[in-house]
Amino acid sequence: MxxxxxxxxxxxxxxxxxxxxxxxxxxxxxxxxxxxxxxxxxxxxxxxxxxxxxxxxxxxxxxxxxxxxxxxxxxxxxxxxxxxxxxxxxxxxxxxxxxxxxxxxxxxxxxxxxxxxxxxxxxxxxxxxxxxxxxxxxxxxxxxxxxxxxxxxxxxxxxxxxxxxxxxxxxxxxxxxxxxxxxxxxxxxxxxFGAPWRQGSDASFEWSDSLPEVAILYAYAGLRAASVERQVGQATRGIVVAGVGEGNMSEEIREALRAQAKRGLPVVRASRADEGLVDREPEDTENGFVAARALNPQKARILLQLLLANGITDPAAIQRKFDRR
Structure with a gap:
């Protein structure tokens, strides 16, 4: 057939x-x-x-x-x-x-x-x-x-x-x-090379035809906090950092993003490295940050958009979803 x-x-x-x-x-x-x-x-x-x-x-x-x-x-x-x-x-x-x-x-x-x-x-x-x-x-x-x-x-x-x-x-x-x-x-x-891994056939998230705006901030040597302010607008609902190394950033940028997280904007630390695995840091809980794990910045943005569209905004709840990807 x-x-x-x-x-x-x-x-x-x-x-x-x-x-x-x-x-x-x-x-x-x-x-x-x-x-x-x-x-x-x-x-x-x-x-x-x-x-x-x-x-x-x-x-x-x-x-x-x-x-x-x-x-x-x-x-x-x-x-x-x-x-x-x-x-x-x-x-x-x-x-x-x-x-x-x-x-x-x-x-x-x-x-x-x-x-x-x-x-x-x-x-x-x-x-x-x-x-x-x-x-x-x-x-x-x-x-x-x-x-x-x-x-x-x-x-x-x-x-x-x-x-x-x-x-x-x-x-x-x-x-x-x-x-x-x-x-x-x-x-x-x-x-x-292996058996199927999806448990059950249902979708992980409901489809949303209106995804929230999430900005990607690319980290580099000499990046200043003013760049954060310029990229985060009134419509921005979340931020993904394409950080250096394991999702790292300068202290100036960390402080600027910590302030954004306190305003209620989820901040996800990803890596600009091609094979960048980003684990949680001890300071992430205090800062209100999320570790992207193995997702690169553009995929971390997609996941964060879907989470926000489905009403998931708490950093700990967002982290649990990233940990499962």
Whole structure:
């Protein structure tokens, strides 16, 4: 029996056109989903694919407007009994943020796979077709259920919680932290490295179509407290610090953020380091700070937004949620 999958397209390099096989510049989000599915139709994939265009943009433009269309479209597809899973095509620049947001707000009873490409469709060595074929292989596998949202890039499968873009060029542009890839995949094979980890199939958080504003403050040598004041506006409901080292910051910045925390704004300490694990410090309780653990600043922002949207504002309660990611 042929597996039925729904493909939701948002644009990105995987749907990009350069106009030349060797050009450096290209236009993301040029190929529509119908044309793309016609393009992959000749690959001999053992799946019945139906598509829907959610957006056709460069993922640098990804945000709540597209998320608010994408999330219900995924839920609608998953509710169809004959649909075995969903594939989301996406640009790579913000892919990890969309994947993590979906992972926190979708059930895990059917596979949801996010896939992109590092080269446009008319470039020499276009990786999009292989990545897409690999995504079909993953989404068609019953063992992909119970693993949350997955990302397929470069013959590897990553959990949304772990995946991050680490290179601007080349097809091996994604890695995982603290876990590396959780499976290896080709269009004809799939090898999982462990059992599914999601307990139950329910989403971790209810979807919110109005996420609170959370600022990311990037720490650097010589950062002054006045920068905090400039970045924290009237609408700001939380702050994530992309701290140096293990979420560290100067005493001047620490004092400025301590004052913000006393005003009721949650402050999360993350790290600007690529593999930054941030544990709690003895002073965090007194300061009202939260440790991001293994989440990088952009993912810590997504989690904090969802927590605030769901009415969780107490630093201790926020910390418990970060500890579980």
């Amino acid at each position: 042929t597996t039925k999958l729904t493909v939701l397209a948002t644009g990105g390099t995987i749907a990009g056109i350069a106009g030349s096989a060797i050009a450096k510049d290209y236009r993301a989000g040029e190929i529509g989903i119908d044309d793309y599915l016609e393009k992959v139709g000749g690959l001999g994939l053992e799946a019945e694919l139906s598509g829907r265009q959610i957006a056709n943009i460069d993922s640098a433009d990804m945000g709540p407007e597209v998320w608010n269309a994408l999330h219900p479209a995924i839920m609608e597809a998953l509710a169809v009994n004959s649909c075995a899973g969903v594939i989301v095509t996406h640009g790579t620049d913000t892919l990890e943020e969309t994947a993590f947001l979906l992972d926190l707000t979708l059930p895990a009873d059917k596979p949801v796979v996010v896939v992109g490409a590092m080269r446009p469709a008319d470039a020499v060595g276009y990786d999009g077709l292989r990545n897409f074929a690999n995504a079909v292989r993953v989404a068609s596998d019953p063992s992909a259920s119970g693993r949350g949202v997955l990302v397929v890039m470069g013959d590897r499968v990553f959990a949304a919680r772990d995946v991050r873009k680490v290179r601007t060029r080349g097809t091996e542009a994604f890695r995982g932290f603290p876990r590396e890839s959780i499976a290896l995949v080709t269009p004809s094979s799939l090898e999982w």
